[in-house]
Amino acid sequence: MNLYSLAQPKKLEQILKTTTPFAYGASLLLFAIGLYFALYASPADYQQGDSVRIMYVHVPASWFALMIYGFMGLMSAAFLVFRTPMAAYMAQAAAPIGAVYAFISLATGSIWGKPMWGTWWVWDARLTSMLVLFLMYLGYMLLSESTDDKEKALRLTSILAVIGLINLPIIKFSVDWWHTLHQPASVFKMTGPSIHSSMLTPLFWMAGAYFTLFLAILSHRTQTILLSFKTRNIYQKLAWQEER
Amino acid sequence: MSHLAFITIAYGVALIALGGLVVMTSVKHRMRVRQLKLVEALVNNQNES
Numbered sequence: 001m002n003l004y005s006l007a008q009p010k011k012l013e014q015i016l017k018t019t020t021p022f023a024y025g026a027s028l029l030l031f032a033i034g035l036y037f038a039l040y041a042s043p044a045d046y047q048q049g050d051s052v053r054i055m056y057v058h059v060p061a062s063w064f065a066l067m068i069y070g071f072m073g074l075m076s077a078a079f080l081v082f083r084t085p086m087a088a089y090m091a092q093a094a095a096p097i098g099a100v101y102a103f104i105s106l107a108t109g110s111i112w113g114k115p116m117w118g119t120w121w122v123w124d125a126r127l128t129s130m131l132v133l134f135l136m137y138l139g140y141m142l143l144s145e146s147t148d149d150k151e152k153a154l155r156l157t158s159i160l161a162v163i164g165l166i167n168l169p170i171i172k173f174s175v176d177w178w179h180t181l182h183q184p185a186s187v188f189k190m191t192g193p194s195i196h197s198s199m200l201t202p203l204f205w206m207a208g209a210y211f212t213l214f215l216a217i218l219s220h221r222t223q224t225i226l227l228s229f230k231t232r233n234i235y236q237k238l239a240w241q242e243e244r
Numbered sequence: 245m246s247h248l249a250f251i252t253i254a255y256g257v258a259l260i261a262l263g264g265l266v267v268m269t270s271v272k273h274r275m276r277v278r279q280l281k282l283v284e285a286l287v288n289n290q291n292e293s
Contacts, residue, residue, distance in 0.1 A: 039255075050247040054254040061258070100265045104258050111254040115247065213262065220269050227276040234283045238290070 009086065013226050016219045023216035030209035037202035045199075052199070054112040060207040061104040062130065064214055066168055068098035069133060072140070073165040076158035088154040091161055092144055093221035097214055099137035106134060117181060125174035126182035133171060136164045 038056035045052035072091040079088035109127070110120045121127065144157045175184045186194045193200060 039251075051250055053251050057254055057258040096268075097265065100261050104261050107257045107261075108254040111250055111257070115245070115250050213266075217265060217269050220273060224269070224273045224276050227273070227280055231276070231280045231283050234280075234287060238283075238287065241290075 009226050009229065012086065013223060016223050016226075020216055020219040020223065023212050023219060027209055027212035027216050030205060030212055034202060034205035034209045037205055042198055042202045048116060051112060051115050054108055055199075056202045056206045058105060058108040058112060059203060060210040061101045061108065063207060064210050065098055065102035065105050065130075065133060066171060068094050068101060068214060069137070069161075069164065070168055072098065072161045073168075076161035079154065079158050080162065085154060088158050089225050090218070090222055092154075092157065093225055094214075094218055095137055095140050095144070096221075097217050099134065099141065101210070101214075102130065102134040102137055106130060122181050124180040124182055125178040126171065126180050129167060129171040129174050133164075133167055136160075136167065140164070 034056070038053055042053070042056075044050045072094050075087040075091035075094070078084060079091070106127075109130075113122075114120050140157055140160055143160060144153050147153050147156075172185075174180060175182055195203070
């Protein structure tokens with residue numbers, strides 16, 4: 001199998017049909033293990049107390065909100081360069097997942113902020129750039145629904161996704177570039193993680209769960225898009241037969 | 245509010261958001277499957293008549 005064959009809807013549909021149930025199953029299993037560690041088997045923090053457990057839903061959601069946008073940007077660039085519509089459709093399939101992950105990141109961050117910082121929200125660089133990412137997801141989805149011309153919608157959303165990539169390093173390095181209330185990076189940094197392994201374990205299980213859920217929903221949504229192609233093709237054939 | 249209340253709200257929000265996304269995805273997929281079946285049935289009827 002080569003990469004080109006993956007861009008063929010029929011081949012892709014076969015692969016997705018087989019892998020989707022496994023991805024959902026893996027995600028369910030990983031969430032069960034992750035929640036066990038997050039809510040029971042990991043210790044409370046000496047300063048934050050049990051509120052540290054909110055981190056296990058907040059941090060992976062934030063990681064993947066960024067990574068999904070990165071994926072959309074790459075797929076959109078592939079569409080603009082190589083003219084493979086399937087890449088742009090996969091970016092469109094990923095958008096609502098990224099939006100929900102960004103929403104979870106903002107909401108759970110805010111819920112953690114109230115007992116820890118004494119406020120639900122501050123306009124610091126990390127929180128604001130994350131809010132911008134969420135708004136970009138919403139803008140992308142609105143734009144894709146804004147016109148009946150599918151070709152035009154694909155082109156416009158792809159350009160928006162590629163331009164929006166500029167926000168990703170801003171989010172990642174905002175805590176280093178500006179003085180923020182949000183704490184600096186403690187997992188992905190040059191000197192290695194500064195979190196104790198008892199807290200890294202639930203974090204990585206939950207990250208695995210979020211990732212496999214992303215794969216499952218992406219695969220499911222891509223199949224839905226392929227089904228709508230089939231329906232549209234039949235409609236077009238019917239219209240063509242009636243014209244004759 | 246206690247720590248427990250904040251944790252419950254945070255996990256509840258995440259559960260509702262992720263569960264909602266899975267349900268919406270599934271409902272939309274089933275709608276498309278049904279739509280395709282209806283169109284295929286229409287074509288078969290036309291071909292038979």
